[in-house]
Amino acid sequence: MNYKSPSLIVVGGGAAGFFCAVNAARLNPDLKVTILERSSKLLSKVKVSGGGRCNVTHACFDILEMCKCYPRGNNFVKKLFHHFFTEDTVQWFKERGVALKTEADGRMFPVTDSSQTIIDCLLREASQYGVNILMNCDVKEIRYLGNTFELKVGGDRRFTADYVCIATGGAPKASMLDWVSSLGHNIVAPVPSLFTFNLPKHSITALMGISVPDVIVKITGSRLQQRGPVLITHWGLSGPAVLKLSAYAARELAAVYWVFNIIVNWLPDYNEQALRNKFNELRYENGAQLLYHKNPFGLPQRLWQYFLKECEISETCRRADLSARHQNMLVQKLTACSFTVKGKTTFKEEFVTAGGIALNEIDVNTMMSKKVSNLFFAGEVIDVDGITGGYNFQNAWSTGWVAANSIAALSQKLSQ
Known part of the structure; x- marks a missing residue:
């Protein structure tokens, strides 16, 4: 046989x-x-x-x-x-x-x-x-x-x-x-799945290469969010938090052809009210210190200065001189920064x-x-x-x- x-x-x-x-x-x-x-x-x-x-x-x-x-x-x-x-x-x-x-x-x-x-x-x-x-x-x-x-x-x-x-x-x-x-x-x-978020022509992309170790990224109008490191790139946002969020939201984002809004909390240990309280403390702790010189939150300095410029805060502004209007703008940028995502990169x-x-x-x-x-x-x-x-x-x-x-x-x- x-x-x-x-x-x-x-x-x-x-x-x-x-x-x-x-x-x-x-x-x-x-x-x-x-x-x-x-x-x-x-x-x-x-x-x-x-x-x-x-x-x-x-x-x-x-x-x-x-x-x-x-x-x-x-x-x-x-x-x-x-x-x-x-x-x-x-x-x-x-x-x-x-x-x-x-x-x-x-x-x-x-x-x-x-x-x-x-x-x-x-x-x-x-x-x-x-x-x-x-x-x-x-x-x-x-x-x-x-x-x-x-x-x-x-x-x-x-x-x-x-x-x-x-x-x-x-x-x-x-x-x-x-x-x-x-x-x-x-x-x-x-x-x-596992893609980065494109922010075409957004000013934050000028900070490409900056990494923030602890951030919350949330898709507006949903419960989908992730916390972790975020990397700013020349095309938008990447890093583990973004990639994980793209995975969990893969089908939802495909359904809208990858055009959607996100909210980023760059200081996830704070909500808006807690951050306002923190700024009030800083007024009294070291009110003479210039805001541009040092940030108290551990953010990369270039990113911190970017937010100050976005809020039209003067480079000579001291902590004690921060107006209520500028403070509210800065709190919003730091805890609920809104972006419109248009497309993805794999x-x-x-x-x-x-x-x-x-x-x-x-x-x-x-x-x-x-x-x-x-x-x-x-x-x-x-x-x-x-x-x-x-x-x-x-x-x-x-x-x-x-x-x-x-x-x-x-x-x-x-x-x-």
Whole structure:
């Protein structure tokens, strides 16, 4: 009897695809594993993540707390993480000689501070376990032939496999997943997530490069707000608070075509009345001090002086001489500064989408399709997305691991 080794094709050479491929190949040495990557680059998001350092995961070891950081799919990952969680990610890389470190904000990076360390680790695993990697293979069509799959890629090339794992990452347009929906899967319309807020021609952009460590940003007319660092850029506002807010409000902001109003409290420990009281205290504490010389709130000095100029406060104005009108203007600027956002900016390879394969069509315990046997999904192609800080990579590792274990177990039965 001629024995034919079972085969797996992983569509997508990103974090989730690689993690599925290398683990499946390791767990079942008889399994022939091939990665089809549509571009000429492997692990491109791993390369650019964290400014080229790769934010591998987040140092949160409580599943319920971790799940709060996924605007979409939090109930799905709550079950998923029982199979493979952050401590498993840390241990997996440690066993392969890659130590991770935790920074003050909880983000975890390789101690080398280089994303190449993670890339090299995954490539070594692929080489060690015989994973075949094919570049410039853009899948155009997939057919399920009862017990095997046939995939058609550009150039009219065709591949067959017993198992397929789709790990193509986020798709900017639903039409890019038409070849998947042809198998009967529903696609939740993708919209951008994790983007910055554009403030075209606003004067504050002249302060580009200034970072404020603790700010509240709120979308006007909603309950959506985030607190954390904000970075002023040449196009508007960025930083963790803005990126997180963009994630939680992704669908609402897409619905208004990214034109909306925000209110920024640059001094989140104060409301308007508390800040008025503080200014009254300052009149008596050191009334002769010039307002422009030093601010008592720890704001970057250039930003403080910007607000004074915006309120038409003279450079020779002393604390004791601040008029009620100017004080009210300054309080408003500091605690309820209004901006009109017109558009967004995303970071090319770091682009994240909300949307993808509908979660109710995937078995979270195996990552297998509920509609097509032996078809699996991993990573951002499913309708799960996290905020910035390593959460999207953790989803990639976890879904890739669960899919790999399921495929390895099924293919071993096929081999017997």
